Amino acid sequence: MKQGELSERKKQILKAVVEAHIDGGEPVGSKYIVQSNLLFCSSATIRNEMAELEELGYLVQPHTSAGRVPSEAGYRFYVDSLVEQYARTTHEVAQINQLLRVKMDEIDQILDMASRLASTMTNYTGIAIKPKANTVTMTRFEIIPMDINNFAIVMITSGGAVKTKKVRTEIAVSDSVLKKLADLLNAQLCGLGADMITLPIIMGIEEEMGEYAFLVNSAVKCVYEVMNEIDGGDMRLTGINNFLKYPEYSDTEKLSELLRTLESRDEILDLVSGSDNDKINVLIGSESSVKVMNNSSLVYIPIKKDGRTLGVIGVIGPRRMNYKQVLKALGDISDNISIIIGDEELSITDGKEKESK
Amino acid sequence: MKQGELSERKKQILKAVVEAHIDGGEPVGSKYIVQSNLLFCSSATIRNEMAELEELGYLVQPHTSAGRVPSEAGYRFYVDSLVEQYARTTHEVAQINQLLRVKMDEIDQILDMASRLASTMTNYTGIAIKPKANTVTMTRFEIIPMDINNFAIVMITSGGAVKTKKVRTEIAVSDSVLKKLADLLNAQLCGLGADMITLPIIMGIEEEMGEYAFLVNSAVKCVYEVMNEIDGGDMRLTGINNFLKYPEYSDTEKLSELLRTLESRDEILDLVSGSDNDKINVLIGSESSVKVMNNSSLVYIPIKKDGRTLGVIGVIGPRRMNYKQVLKALGDISDNISIIIGDEELSITDGKEKESK
DNA sequence: GTTAGCACTTGATATCAGAGAGTGCTAAAA
DNA sequence: TTTTAGCACTCTCTGATATCAAGTGCTAAC
Numbered sequence: 001m002k003q004g005e006l007s008e009r010k011k012q013i014l015k016a017v018v019e020a021h022i023d024g025g026e027p028v029g030s031k032y033i034v035q036s037n038l039l040f041c042s043s044a045t046i047r048n049e050m051a052e053l054e055e056l057g058y059l060v061q062p063h064t065s066a067g068r069v070p071s072e073a074g075y076r077f078y079v080d081s082l083v084e085q086y087a088r089t090t091h092e093v094a095q096i097n098q099l100l101r102v103k104m105d106e107i108d109q110i111l112d113m114a115s116r117l118a119s120t121m122t123n124y125t126g127i128a129i130k131p132k133a134n135t136v137t138m139t140r141f142e143i144i145p146m147d148i149n150n151f152a153i154v155m156i157t158s159g160g161a162v163k164t165k166k167v168r169t170e171i172a173v174s175d176s177v178l179k180k181l182a183d184l185l186n187a188q189l190c191g192l193g194a195d196m197i198t199l200p201i202i203m204g205i206e207e208e209m210g211e212y213a214f215l216v217n218s219a220v221k222c223v224y225e226v227m228n229e230i231d232g233g234d235m236r237l238t239g240i241n242n243f244l245k246y247p248e249y250s251d252t253e254k255l256s257e258l259l260r261t262l263e264s265r266d267e268i269l270d271l272v273s274g275s276d277n278d279k280i281n282v283l284i285g286s287e288s289s290v291k292v293m294n295n296s297s298l299v300y301i302p303i304k305k306d307g308r309t310l311g312v313i314g315v316i317g318p319r320r321m322n323y324k325q326v327l328k329a330l331g332d333i334s335d336n337i338s339i340i341i342g343d344e345e346l347s348i349t350d351g352k353e354k355e356s357k
Numbered sequence: 358m359k360q361g362e363l364s365e366r367k368k369q370i371l372k373a374v375v376e377a378h379i380d381g382g383e384p385v386g387s388k389y390i391v392q393s394n395l396l397f398c399s400s401a402t403i404r405n406e407m408a409e410l411e412e413l414g415y416l417v418q419p420h421t422s423a424g425r426v427p428s429e430a431g432y433r434f435y436v437d438s439l440v441e442q443y444a445r446t447t448h449e450v451a452q453i454n455q456l457l458r459v460k461m462d463e464i465d466q467i468l469d470m471a472s473r474l475a476s477t478m479t480n481y482t483g484i485a486i487k488p489k490a491n492t493v494t495m496t497r498f499e500i501i502p503m504d505i506n507n508f509a510i511v512m513i514t515s516g517g518a519v520k521t522k523k524v525r526t527e528i529a530v531s532d533s534v535l536k537k538l539a540d541l542l543n544a545q546l547c548g549l550g551a552d553m554i555t556l557p558i559i560m561g562i563e564e565e566m567g568e569y570a571f572l573v574n575s576a577v578k579c580v581y582e583v584m585n586e587i588d589g590g591d592m593r594l595t596g597i598n599n600f601l602k603y604p605e606y607s608d609t610e611k612l613s614e615l616l617r618t619l620e621s622r623d624e625i626l627d628l629v630s631g632s633d634n635d636k637i638n639v640l641i642g643s644e645s646s647v648k649v650m651n652n653s654s655l656v657y658i659p660i661k662k663d664g665r666t667l668g669v670i671g672v673i674g675p676r677r678m679n680y681k682q683v684l685k686a687l688g689d690i691s692d693n694i695s696i697i698i699g700d701e702e703l704s705i706t707d708g709k710e711k712e713s714k
Numbered sequence: 715g716t717t718a719g720c721a722c723t724t725g726a727t728a729t730c731a732g733a734g735a736g737t738g739c740t741a742a743a744a
Numbered sequence: 745t746t747t748t749a750g751c752a753c754t755c756t757c758t759g760a761t762a763t764c765a766a767g768t769g770c771t772a773a774c
Contacts, residue, residue, distance in 0.1 A: 027736090029735070029736050029737085030736075030737080031735085031736075041747070041748085042747070042748050042749080043736095043748090044747075044748055044749070044750095045746085045747060045748070047736085047737065047738075048738095048746095048747085050737095051737090051738080061737085063754085063755055063756075064736090064737070064738095064753090064754050064755060065735070065736050065737055065753080065754045065755045065756075066735080066736070066737085066755075066756080067735085067736065067737090140503070142501050144499050144511060146497070146513065152511070152513070152519045154501060154509070154511060154519075154521060156503065156509070162509045162511075162521035162522075162523055163521070164511065164519035164520070164521055165519075166519055236593075238620065239620065240597055240616055240620070241612075241613045241616035241617045241620060244609050244612060244613040244616070245613070250609050252601050252607050255598075255601060256598045256601040256602070259597055259598035259601070260598045263595065263596065263597065263598060384766095384767090386766070386767050386768085387767075387768080388766085388767075398716075398717085399716070399717050399718075400717090400767095401716075401717055401718070401719095401769095402715085402716060402717070404767085404768065404769075405715095405716085405769095407768095408768090408769080418767095418768085419725095420723085420724060420725070421722090421723050421724060421767090421768070421769095422722080422723045422724045422725075422766065422767050422768055423724080423725080423766080423767070423768085424766080424767065424768090
């Protein structure tokens with residue numbers, strides 16, 4: 001019997017078991033199902049069906065005389081086929097929108113806020129990830145003299161971000177020299193990724209700068225730093241105390257192991273950077289390549305703009321996570337972020353701000 | 358009998374109890390003391406002394422037939438008088454220096470790195486705080502036209518940071534208009550704190566701008582945003598799994614409560630922003646105004662430059678924290694940060710970077 | 715002032731019986 | 745053929761009891 005061929009009643013029983021276990025956390029028995037649900041049959045029948053579902057691998061018995069618990073496959077089937085879609089209330093959407101708008105300033109802050117939001121909405125631990133990338137190039141350089149010994153390099157990146165670095169020289173440098181440096185940077189480095197800025201190019205610029213060649217090194221260093229700032233991965237967790245709300249993490253050993261993995265960050269960064277699926281991803285237990293997550297699930301969604309992944313938000317919780325609620329929350333948040341990112345810059349029309357819907 | 362008048366032997370016993378409890382975590386009995394230590398007397402004598410120390414409030418008995426545990430006052434006395442200073446190995450200093458240098462880029466990153474470092478060095482949870490402040494003013498504005506509908510405002514702050522914001526206009530604005538706007542901002546807003554930028558000033562600028570008055574609103578908004586970015590408090594924890602290494606946090610309830618408080622951030626921010634002591638601060642148990650910390654200690658040190666507090670780093674752990682180690686680690690890290698912050702900008706002399714020692 | 719010895723207290727640990735929950739199986743009913 | 749009722753069986757959980765070990769306080773001797 002294949003997955004798709006589960007009888008309607010089996011599906012209903014599986015769904016009931018999963019949902020009962022999600023909010024109780026304990027094995028569910030046949031009697032409980034027959035009471036709570038709309039299934040009209042006796043506990044014995046349920047028992048028979050459950051035995052078959054166990055044979056098929058969707059349910060598991062912790063010990064002989066306990067109720068059933070969904071297996072990983074059980075959760076997977078539930079998430080893929082049984083969890084219903086829900087309608088979003090406009091009220092909620094508006095609320096999220098408002099919260100996110102508070103600081104629509106930088107993508108980092110949006111991600112942070114979003115993860116915080118996800119955590120409070122779902123009661124699981126929120127995660128915000130800025131994945132490693134290698135996509136930034138510069139589109140424009142400006143140099144602003146500050147005083148006789150200092151100037152600032154302003155860099156506009158392919159992503160539209162504006163970044164600045166301050167440089168101090170011990171030798172006074174005239175404005176015209178700085179102008180020349182800016183022109184050269186614009187001519188030689190625009191459009192190049194970190195891996196494309198080669199030594200010959202740098203040396204070429206140094207040659208053109210003549211006696212001021214020493215400035216080039218610092219300038220290039222600034223470029224690298226900015227690229228690294230934008231491309232370098234980062235990760236942040238919110239609502240860690242939420243782990244403690246679920247008995248599966250009361251085993252201190254387990255929790256500690258999980259936290260250690262999460263804090264080392266690399267594994268999660270890799271895990272998430274790999275998938276460039278646009279949709280919500282659900283990793284149940286050992287489906288994730290990270291071994292420690294055997295008893296946890298990770299649900300995440302990439303935040304994209306113009307095809308580029310700007311970041312990832314998600315939640316981490318026990319395997320018996322309330323997938324229905326989590327999927328909804330992440331969907332809502334993601335939608336709102338898209339709206340906000342869409343018109344990230346201040347948009348002015350004659351003194352009044354305009355918001356895109 | 359006052360604190361200072363504890364007999365030498367009592368001091369030694371207190372010290373022994375504190376240190377034994379710090380690395381064992383369990384109540385220490387008279388027998389243990391007599392074995393481990395250099396005190397040459399019998400367990401009965403120790404018992405008598407301990408009974409007196411308990412009367413004086415430095416020790417506490419969890420129950421009648423258990424060993425003694427240091428009280429809050431006991432720890433306080435230990436930290437103030439008994440913990441010896443230590444010599445720093447040059448090796449360690451160099452190591453920290455190297456680690457911190459990796460990204461001497463922004464104060465945020467330094468703090469973050471420092472807290473991570475503190476956590477790994479001490480095996481407690483590291484904390485990095487950027488306190489709320491209201492000290493930023495602008496010292497210089499530049500406007501860079503990007504294309505017909507976009508320009509960037511570059512702001513140089515009193516702290517020397519360079520910040521940029523992008524602005525989009527739906528109406529094309531010429532370079533000369535932007536130049537005028539920049540001049541006005543420089544003339545009117547430089548040196549003013551957030552609370553000093555009043556409506557009359559803004560309206561004055563708008564008047565001068567004539568038909569382009571609508572630009573002023575966005576510009577001012579940018580200024581506020583930047584000030585908020587720099588002044589707004591933030592807090593970040595590292596090494597949370599370290600909590601779980603100590604049995605005092607195996608009570609899930611307690612840990613959860615602590616984490617909740619830490620994540621709400623406000624209490625800690627206030628707590629730390631209040632003290633502008635330059636030295637290392639040690640808050641033991643209920644000495645902190647945060648109720649939940651009754652069983653925890655917080656040790657922190659402000660990071661200053663030119664008298665301004667840029668941030669705070671510290672560690673949080675059980676009350677029986679290894680104060681000796683923690684004080685040393687934080688001292689070392691703080692020193693290194695000071696060195697690094699001292700020459701924050703890139704300093705160039707004829708092509709070679711110079712580093713201040 | 716110090717020490718040895720002993721009775722006492724108390725938490726921790728192990729063992730055991732009984733209760734409760736839930737199953738699997740068999741035989742009867744639909 | 746499917747469903748149901750009944751019953752014996754298994755396994756965990758709980759609470760009670762007994763035992764153990766650690767550490768103290770106190771008294772009497774040094």
